[in-house]
Amino acid sequence: MSSTTDTDPVTPEAGAATAHDPTEQPATIEDVQRVASDIHRAVSSVIEGKAEVIQTAVVVLLAGGHLLLEDVPGVGKTMLAKALARSIDSPMRRIQFTPDLLPSDVTGVSVFNQDSRTFEFRRGAIFANIVVGDEINRASPKTQSALLECMEEGQVTVDGDTYRLAEPFMVMATQNPIEMEGTYPLPEAQRDRFMARISMGYPTSAAELEMLDVHGGVPPLDRLTPVADGATVQRMARRVTEVHASPALRQYIVDIAGATRASSSLRLGASPRASLQLLRAARATAALAGRDHVIPEDVQLLIEPVLAHRVILSSDNQHLHRGVGGVLAEIVRRVAVPSGPR
Structure with missing residues (x-):
């Protein structure tokens, strides 16, 4: 049984690597600053009083890494991940990690087609630009290990065939402290694949009061509009490497x-x-x-x-x-x- 939020196979466009256009203008440091500022501002409209946390998330995005959000329930971990993902107009998938989640739910599975008499690969939820893994440490170590190749090499190997993931590709995973009931500690190899780990922490009194005012009506996440797209983020990331x-x-x-x-x-x-x-x-x-x-x-x-x-x-x-x-x-x-x- 899959615990992903969307069980349909991802379109080939969402699962293929983004081609680099050699005719595009190289990005400047000013371009990187502008795009980062736009993303930061968009996420800040949803997450109040966490400027340093948002800054680290944007750094990880533009550095081509993956982000682990660890803290107690209810402090906005998933909201931050969804806000960052929504600020980029690119395919996004959310995986709800549960004890019964299987590795094939994450990576995909080969299904026999009766009409063509051949096996067809149905892509899992990992085939997207931004993958939000909710409560990753509630899944078994076997399922957690399904992310190792994806996060390090940007590809998935199933039944001997290798499939490239989209670019940019970022996993933002949330986890509760291991003292919480029903959690598994992440293996060292899994933790090492996250570029950074941050904790949300409780909001200040003023930020919490503002949250009550803002979130009491239409959720700000619903009002958030994308300020960049995958191609732009990838272009900025290339400039960062220089x-x-x-x-x-x-x-x-x-x-x-x-x-x-x-x-x-x-x-x-x-x-x-x-x-x-x-x-x-x-x-x-x-x-x-x-x-x-x-x-x-x-x-x-x-x-x-x-x-x-x-x-x-x-x-x-x-x-x-x-x-x-x-x-x-x-x-x-x-x-x-x-x-x-x-």
């Missing part, structure tokens, strides 16, 4: 990752994939700030959202209830910051 990162800056990222692996406070340090995604996110952060080069402050700003969900505290630190954020902050303070030409 943001300059000096050799010293790249070494700084490697040194931070290496320090997490050598730290006695951590049982598991950051992976090489974490280093790569930290660089990609830093490039997007620099572009949103109007710069064509990355500075150490861009990296430092992203340490916790990009690395915290990937590392595991040592047993001693877990017993002391020490937070991962504090350990990472201490590691960053010990790593030499590059200076000189950028």
